[in-house]
Amino acid sequence: MHLRHILRALGRHRIAVGLLVLEIAFSCAVVCNALFLIGTRLERMQRPTGVDEMHVVEVGVRSVTPGTPEATMAQTRTDLARLRALPGVSDAVVANPTLFGDSVSFSSVRLRDDAKAPSLPVAQYFGGAPLARTLGLKLASGRWFRPDEFVGYDALQNDTSAVPVIISRALARHLFPGQDAAGQTIYAFGTNRVVGVVDRLVQPMDYGAAGGYDYAMMFPVDLPYSRGTYLMRVDDPARRQAVIGQALQALKANGPLRLIAPRYATTLEAARAKYYRNDRAMAWLLVGVSLLLLLVTALGIVGLSSFWVGQRRRQIGIRRAIGASRADIRRYFQAENFLIATGGIALGMALAYGINLVLMRHYELGRLPGYYLPIGSVALWVLGQLAVLGPALRAAAVPPVVATRAA
Amino acid sequence: MLMYYLGLARRSLRRSPVLTGLMVLAISLGIGASMTMITVLHVMTDDPLPGRSAQLYTPHLDPLPLDYKRHEGSPDPADDLTWPDAMALLKAHRAVRQAAMSGGSLLLRPARADLHPIYVSGRYATAEFFPMFGVPFERGGGWSAADDATGSPVLVLADALARKLFGTSDAVGQTVRLGEHDFRVIGVTADWAPKPLFYADQTGTQYSDADLFFLPLSVAMDQKFPVSGNQSAWGKGRSPSLTSANMSWLQFWAQLDTPAQVAAYRQYLVDYSAQQKALGRFQRPPRNAKLYGLMGWLAHENLVPGDVDLQLWLALGFLFVCMLNIVALLLAKFLRRGGEISVRRALGARRRDIFVQFGIESALIGVAGGVLGLGIAQLGLWSIRQRPDDYARLAQMDLSMLLGTVVLAVLASVLAGLLPAWRACRVQPALQLKGG
Structure with missing residues (x-):
């Protein structure tokens, strides 16, 4: 079409x-980056933990009266027997820490028995024999702990302890690249032989360097309830709330006075939702701002196009009088908008990468993947065409007779 | 003249209500979003102890071995003090006032049968904590240095906890069982909870936490009460005790009233470090010892989460787009009135008059946008208060923020009107009049 004419006309309204x-x-650049941020948040929220989350519930119990360690341990065994006897519960165990909880503990892992050797802080889990079954962990190589390998909590603190350890596959690959980790030795609590590698096990909460989220290890420790949380495996996910209720009752009915309350009990699914609520809120906020930004941009296009239509009524009339069809007039304004949008998008791409570079420097964000750019440009072209449609139709409706009137 | 311009502006805005509405909406959305985030940032970086913060300092030593390697993302052990260092600084008493402290969570067993046992979090501190921070008391007061020395089982309660345990009756003189130990209540603080809780360990949630009790640090050590917060150990030995010289966990604050005292204290820290280095305990340069002012310490800790920062930039970017929008719309609007401008110019109006007239029209849009933006910002703050974040409950506008909103809106709209108004006053009257 007469792009040259359109360009010349635009030249008269340079500012x-x-x-x-x-x-x-600017809208294009911000929307591209916002979409990217939303994508990274969603990705983060969907990170698997290696745990069969839909089948696990947790009940925390805090001790109130101090007892001898032996008495607490005996009470723990009674509790576990009762929890396992609940209908629908296939396993129960005491573990520390819990996934998506508010605590995390690390041990420095070394490959040599030397305090000067390089070390890596690794998140650790302690738990009794049924922990792997309760969580539904999958073994990648090696074996699970044998019943005779479980120790008491105090034995672990002993420097000379030699408890075995099971590590996550990501940690195994990091520590022993290219070899089977099962059978190797690491130094965390004394000397620890790696007996097994699980497919996936992650930090209970994000902590430390981002790359270390799936570095974790488990130690065979029979914990008293005062040092952990009761975890139960529920076969039917629909029964989870009922099991929590029954577990609270069973625990209250037996044993000394303890802090047992619904607020210390949750399904792992709910714990995950709570853990990621900030990411969800942020994602929605970005969606909201992006939509508003597009709306404001569209309003700007509508406003300015309407003014141009008003301003050019006489010229439109003349063009109509000398033979232009309504469609020609409409297409003129659509083409004009397409040109403006294309200019904006071209500049927007460069700006989007600029903003991304700044974000990368300040917020541990990756490089903006290329496919966000076509998404952003199509969105703005479509938006521009939608916004200009109304003014363009109004322009097309200008009758040729306008040309004969004084402006 | 001003009234005349206002009248002109009102009439002009009324002539195109849709366009005016669009401009007001755009500026109010931009202002609303920006002011929401500016307010959040304002409350998060506010002075937690106005009037006192300038005299409060926190000393930091560097007891780490030379080969200690920090891990990315984990807290710096040198942010806290070890027990021997904290005790040495206390004993030297080089500041006007000083106190060592740490957080702790203890089981409280109420005497009243209708109350269940609860875990409460509070602070283990030394005596000068109260006068140094200017803690206000409803009843009674803090403890003395003698109580610290003898390890008296005394307790100061926050008013909220005192009311919960004893209702309206006087809590002072009552006994409270914390852990396995009886404490005598000697004071009840009036409503006092600095935001953020600057003196607490930085691993906690400092905007929503408040201390419910205070007791002598020496008693907490005697009773082996659990300590909350980060405990960083280095060197050999797996489970160092709290008194170990290789584990940092204590916070320390000092009151220094004059620049001379500050300089002297800084020198004292370097001297102390040099002395420790000579003794072979410290390995790093004594000049690593630092003295942070309160606000400087908060800046060092950088409590504002990255998300809040990002949201502020997003909001400001949004405001920028809204302003571009308004500039374009105003330009179109003003230039369309070339005829009107020309007539006024021909009748004797100077360029400056035209400029002022359009400036006032822009400002009027700004005022309307500011008022609407205030409503939008309140809505935004309300939605932030519903969020689960640590700082969510603080998201409230104060008077300065209210005024700031309107000022920002008027400023933004006048700024947006500058270019269009300048273009409008350059219109050549002769050309326009001939054409018209």
């Missing part, structure tokens, strides 16, 4: 056109 191009460019 207004420039502003519109800038606005579209």
Whole structure:
């Protein structure tokens, strides 16, 4: 079409056109980056833990009266027997820490028995024999702990202890690249032989360097309830709430006075939702701001196009009088908008990468993947065409007789 | 003249209500979003102890071995003090006032049968904590240095906990069982909870936490009460005790009233470090010892989460787009009135008059946008208060923020009107009049 004419006409409104191009460019850049941020949040929220989350519930019990360690341990065994006897519960165990909980503990892992050797802080889990079954962990190589390998909590603190350890596959690959980790030895609590590698096990909560989320290890420790949380495996996910209720009752009915309350009990599914609520809120906020930004940009296009239509009524009339069809007039405004939007998008791409570079430097964010750019440009082209449609139709409706009237 | 321009502006805005509405909406959305985030940032970086913060300092030593390697993302052990260092600084008493402290969570067994046992979090501190921070008391007061020395089982309660345990009756003189130990209540603080809880360990949630009790650090050590917060150990030995010289866990604050005292204290820290280095305990340069002012310490800790920062930039970017939008719309609007401008110019109006007239029109849009933006910002803050974040409950506008909103809106709209108004006053009257 007469792109040359359109360009020349735009040249007469350099400032207004420039502003519109800038606005579209900025919207495009911000929306591209916002979409990318939303994508990274969603990805983060969907990270698997290696745990069969839909079948696990947890009940925390805090001791109130101090007892001898032996008495607490005996009470723990009674509790576990009662929890396992609940209908629908296939396993129960005391573990520390819990996934998505508010605590995490690390041990420095070394490959040599030397305090000067390089070390890596690794998140650790302690738990009794049924822990792997309760969580539904999958073994990648090696074996689970044998019943005779479980020790008491105090034995672990002993420097000379030699408890075995099971590590996550990511940690195994990091520590022993290219070899089977099962059978190797690491130094965390004394000397620890790696007896097994699980497919996936993650930190209970994000802590430390981002790359270390799936570095974790488990030690065979029979914990008293005062040092951990009761975890139960529920066969039917629909029964989880009922099991929590029954577990609270069973624990209250037996044993000394303890802090047992619904607020210390949750399904792992609910714990995950709670853990990621900030990410979810942030993702929605970004969605909201992006939509508003597009809306404001569209309003700007509508406003400016309407003014141009009003301003050019006489010219439109003349063009109509000398033979232009309604469609020609409509297409003129659509083409004009397409040109402006294209200019904006081209500038926006460069700006999007600029913003991404700044974000990368300040917020541990990756490079903006290329496919966000076509998404952003199509969105703004479509938006521009939608916004200009109304003014363009109004322009097309200008009758040729306008040309004969004084402006 | 001003009234005349206001009248002109009102009439002009009324002539195109849709466009005016669009501009007001755009500026109010931009202002609303920006002010929401500016307010959040404002409350998060506010002075927790106005009037006192300038005299409060926290000393930091560097007892780490030379080959200690920090892990990315984990707290710096040198942010806290070890027990021997904290005790040495206390004993030297080089500041006007000083106190060592740490957080702790203890089981409280109420005497009243209708109350269940609860875990409460509070602070183990030394005597000068109260006068140094200017803690206000409803009843009674803090303890003395003698209580610290003898390890008296005394307790100061926050007013909220005192009311919960004893209702309206006087809590002072009552006995409270914490852990396995009886404490005598000697004071009840009036409503006092600095936001953020600057003196607490930085691993906690400092905007929502508050201390419910205070007791002598010496008693907590005697009773082996559990300590909350980060405990960083280094060197050999797996489970160092709290008194170990290789584990940092204590916070320390000092009151220094004059620049001379600050300089002297800084020198004292370097001297102390040099002395420890000579003794072979410290390995790093004595000049690593630092003295942070309260606000400087908060800046060092950088409590504002990255998300809040990001949201602020997002909001400001949004405001920028809204302003671009308004500039374009105003430009179109003003230039369309070339005829009107020309007539006024022909009748004797100077360029400056035209400029002022359009400036006032822009400002009027700004005022309307500011008022609407205030409502939008309140809505935004309300939604932030519903969020689970640590700082959510603090998201409230104070008077300065209220005024700031309107000022920002007017400023933004006048700024947006500058270019269009300048273009409008350059219109050549002769050309326009001939054409018209």
